[in-house]
Amino acid sequence: MSFALEALQQFILELAALVTNPGALVLLFASVIMGIIFGAIPGLTATLGVALLTTLTYGMSPATAMVALLGIYVGGVYGGSYTAILVNIPGTAAAAATAMDGYPMAKKGQAGVALGLTTTASAIGTFIGMLFVVSFSPIISKMALEFTSFEFFLLAFVGIVISGTLTSPDLVIKGWIAGLIGLWMATIGRDKLQNYPRFTFGFSQLDSGLDLVPVLIGAFGIPQIIQTLRDNFKFGEMAQVDRIVPGFKKIFRYTPKIIRSALIGVGIGAVPGIGEDIAGWVSYGAAKRFSKDGDKFGTGVEEAVVATETANNACIGGAMIPLLSLGVPGSPPAAMLLGALLLHGFNPGPMLNIDHPGFYLQVTAILLLASFAMWICGIFLAKQVIKVLRIPTSLFMPVIGVLCIIGSYALGTDIFNLYLMLPVGIIAYFLTEMKYPIAPLVIGVILGGMCDSNLRRALMVSKGSFLPVFTRPVALILFLVILFMIVSQTPLYNRFVVKLKGRVKRVKQ
Amino acid sequence: MDEKASLRRSDFITSIILILFGVFVILVSTGMPMKASYGGVETHWYVAPALFPLFIGGGVILLGVLLMGTAVRQGGLASLLAAAKRKTGSRLDERTVRTMVVFLSLITFVYLFIPRIDFMISIMFFLSFVCTVFYAENKRVFTRVTFVYILECAVLVLFYISPLARLLNGLYVYSMDFMALLFLVFLYMQARKVMKRENVPLKKLRTVLFVAVLTPLFLCPVFRYALLVPLPKEGLLIGQMNYLYYSLKY
Numbered sequence: 001m002s003f004a005l006e007a008l009q010q011f012i013l014e015l016a017a018l019v020t021n022p023g024a025l026v027l028l029f030a031s032v033i034m035g036i037i038f039g040a041i042p043g044l045t046a047t048l049g050v051a052l053l054t055t056l057t058y059g060m061s062p063a064t065a066m067v068a069l070l071g072i073y074v075g076g077v078y079g080g081s082y083t084a085i086l087v088n089i090p091g092t093a094a095a096a097a098t099a100m101d102g103y104p105m106a107k108k109g110q111a112g113v114a115l116g117l118t119t120t121a122s123a124i125g126t127f128i129g130m131l132f133v134v135s136f137s138p139i140i141s142k143m144a145l146e147f148t149s150f151e152f153f154l155l156a157f158v159g160i161v162i163s164g165t166l167t168s169p170d171l172v173i174k175g176w177i178a179g180l181i182g183l184w185m186a187t188i189g190r191d192k193l194q195n196y197p198r199f200t201f202g203f204s205q206l207d208s209g210l211d212l213v214p215v216l217i218g219a220f221g222i223p224q225i226i227q228t229l230r231d232n233f234k235f236g237e238m239a240q241v242d243r244i245v246p247g248f249k250k251i252f253r254y255t256p257k258i259i260r261s262a263l264i265g266v267g268i269g270a271v272p273g274i275g276e277d278i279a280g281w282v283s284y285g286a287a288k289r290f291s292k293d294g295d296k297f298g299t300g301v302e303e304a305v306v307a308t309e310t311a312n313n314a315c316i317g318g319a320m321i322p323l324l325s326l327g328v329p330g331s332p333p334a335a336m337l338l339g340a341l342l343l344h345g346f347n348p349g350p351m352l353n354i355d356h357p358g359f360y361l362q363v364t365a366i367l368l369l370a371s372f373a374m375w376i377c378g379i380f381l382a383k384q385v386i387k388v389l390r391i392p393t394s395l396f397m398p399v400i401g402v403l404c405i406i407g408s409y410a411l412g413t414d415i416f417n418l419y420l421m422l423p424v425g426i427i428a429y430f431l432t433e434m435k436y437p438i439a440p441l442v443i444g445v446i447l448g449g450m451c452d453s454n455l456r457r458a459l460m461v462s463k464g465s466f467l468p469v470f471t472r473p474v475a476l477i478l479f480l481v482i483l484f485m486i487v488s489q490t491p492l493y494n495r496f497v498v499k500l501k502g503r504v505k506r507v508k509q
Numbered sequence: 510m511d512e513k514a515s516l517r518r519s520d521f522i523t524s525i526i527l528i529l530f531g532v533f534v535i536l537v538s539t540g541m542p543m544k545a546s547y548g549g550v551e552t553h554w555y556v557a558p559a560l561f562p563l564f565i566g567g568g569v570i571l572l573g574v575l576l577m578g579t580a581v582r583q584g585g586l587a588s589l590l591a592a593a594k595r596k597t598g599s600r601l602d603e604r605t606v607r608t609m610v611v612f613l614s615l616i617t618f619v620y621l622f623i624p625r626i627d628f629m630i631s632i633m634f635f636l637s638f639v640c641t642v643f644y645a646e647n648k649r650v651f652t653r654v655t656f657v658y659i660l661e662c663a664v665l666v667l668f669y670i671s672p673l674a675r676l677l678n679g680l681y682v683y684s685m686d687f688m689a690l691l692f693l694v695f696l697y698m699q700a701r702k703v704m705k706r707e708n709v710p711l712k713k714l715r716t717v718l719f720v721a722v723l724t725p726l727f728l729c730p731v732f733r734y735a736l737l738v739p740l741p742k743e744g745l746l747i748g749q750m751n752y753l754y755y756s757l758k759y
Contacts, residue, residue: 056736058736059736059737170516171520171576171579173572173575173576173579174576176568176572177527177569177572177573177576180565180568180569180572181569183561183565184534184562184565184566184569187561187562187565191558193556193558194552194556194557194558196541196542196558198537198538198541198558198562199537199562222615225611225615226608226611226612226615229607229611229639229643230604230607230608230611231604232607232643232646392644394640394643394644394646395640395644395716395717395720398614398635398636398639398640398643398720399636399720399724401615401618401635401639402632402635402636402724402725402728403728405618405619405623406728406732409738409741410732410736410738413738413739415623415624415741418619418623418741419619419620421619422615422616422619422620425615426612426615433519434516434519434520434523435516451561452561455560455561456555456556456557456560456561459555459556459560460553460555460556463553464553464554464555
């Protein structure tokens with residue numbers, strides 16, 4: 001009890017420190033607005049926003065940098081709903097499910113109502129996600145202190161396998177291939193145990209490995225720029241927005257549904273490597289299934305909009321849990337956030353709370369303020385943000401291209417990073433075109449080092465034996481998860497499931 | 510259906526590339542020491558730096574074979590052979606051309622302009638070209654401006670590989686920046702000419718100019734003086750900007 005009170009006291013102090021710092025508040029609002037713009041413009045994503053802002057935060061204190069990065073993350077996830085509602089084109093994949101009912105609402109002349117509902121639902125989603133970060137991260141990180149190298153190796157591997165399995169738009173093996181390519185990219189440079197140069201081909205610039213930020217900017221930014229310019233993307237006629245109504249009364253009516261959607265969002269966010277888009281769709285599906293107006297979904301049902309937006313924003317908190325407690329990012333923007341944290345000298349994982357006590361509470365306080373800032377910006381500045389959407393993408397995207405280039409260069413002030421970023425971006429573009437997911441690749445790059453050194457360290461301790469995988473419960477569970485993920489994609493398993501279903505049906509009859 | 514066939518076609522080609530890549534990873538990994546002696550301590554295979562890359566290489570080959578199997582089963586190979594027969598002499602579609610132009614702009618920006626020409630001029634050049642060809646939304650403007658841009662890039666490349674560049678730089682240190690600036694003006698003139706001929710509103714070109722000048726004018730000082738990032742190449746314009754900034758400051 002006294003521990004909880006102490007934590008609450010610390011949380012209030014962190015919050016007060018932020019609220020009384022005008023600089024931090026201005027930065028928070030600016031980054032939230034930037035995030036909303038990034039989220040709203042198709043082609044730009046929250047991940048790219050976080051990636052580009054990381055460069056600018058290099059000179060800031062870690063706390064200030066987190067204010068900016070979490071602000072743009074929260075704003076970015078929410079911003080996707082603008083174009084989803086107004087033009088039926090989701091600004092981000094996370095808002096794809098919102099377009100299903102948001103746009104029909106706008107067509108009925110209820111764009112203001114829809115935007116108000118998404119704003120309030122998103123703020124509530126972020127808030128609930130935040131509650132989970134503060135309550136679960138310390139517990140998980142305490143448990144993770146008991147993990148050995150085997151568990152960390154398997155954990156990193158689970159992240160890549162799950163991400164590969166669930167984010168692949170075509171064949172599942174494409175997700176795994178992307179993950180393996182990411183893992184290979186992580187092996188470039190001198191290995192951490194014996195300092196042996198791997199795949200450096202005599203380039204001294206590669207000795208320290210690939211810089212994370214240029215790789216992430218290349219993987220997430222360049223394909224978007226190429227695709228948007230190639231397709232000559234243009235908005236159609238935008239729906240008219242009259243007055244944005246917060247819709248508190250309606251939101252209150254939907255409380256149980258909001259809680260269910262938030263739980264879905266947090267749960268999906270906590271699974272390594274899958275992000276807000278899946279949370280939105282799963283929540284939409286659940287809302288449709290359990291609603292008495294389920295058959296009306298797709299025609300402009302308020303409940304659907306609330307469900308998707310609560311879930312995708314709650315996913316932010318969910319994604320922060322494995323990131324902070326295990327060092328495994330829960331979503332692509334969280335992967336970028338991990339890169340930013342490493343850059344600022346933070347090593348996310350079980351030791352984070354010991355090395356930097358109070359950091360969880362600081363993140364929680366920032367998330368709370370970010371959700372508040374997002375709500376204010378959403379309600380009062382939406383019309384101004386919509387004006388930005390009228391800038392033609394053929395003028396906007398080249399400028400983003402320049403930002404990607406200067407962002408990749410600025411961190412190491414090394415042109416070699418640009419020589420690296422562009423090929424990564426072009427390869428990522430071709431992979432995207434061939435329906436390979438990029439998230440597992442990025443997660444592979446990030447977790448590759450953890451995978452490699454922990455595998456070898458584990459084998460060193462066990463003298464080359466894999467037996468501890470079967471004797472340690474957590475390692476065994478993680479191994480079984482990986483095994484299930486792989487086996488469940490085989491035709492043999494599918495035949496078995498079909499047979500089993502048939503047998504159950506026959507027994508029921 | 511057509512999209513799936515094209516996807517399986519590319520899957521078949523990718524699977525070959527992946528298998529070759531996996532073999533390459535394994536070959537390079539086998540060149541790494543599997544056992545070594547550090548200060549008299551013998552290390553084992555499971556500590557070898559090759560262990561993880563070998564595992565990755567093996568995985569890539571396995572998945573590559575699976576991908577190839579899927580592609581062949583779902584008609585990827587047959588569709589590839591049919592397309593190869595059909596496509597002889599066919600022209601590139603507009604989408605591919607647009608993609609290639611974006612590639613061209615990014616590659617020349619990163620590999621040609623940034624390491625050699627003043628960063629501000631490089632940004633202006635990149636934005637002027639990309640924004641003009643895509644924002645004008647006119648096929649002739651697109652073709653003409655791209656042609657001029659390729660020509661200018663080719664001249665710059667030839668200039669760099671010839672001893673002329675060294676000679677000119679010896680005479681005047683910013684001669685290449687100056688030349689790039691002249692090329693930029695020429696690009697605008699050409700764009701203006703063709704836009705006028707094609708009845709594309711010249712307001713569009715003015716907007717492009719505004720974006721191309723304002724963006725580096727805002728970004729370069731922010732990165733140079735606020736974030737203290739030395740820019741990749743500080744030449745004609747950034748050199749003058751530095752001179753002005755430090756004269757005013759001190």
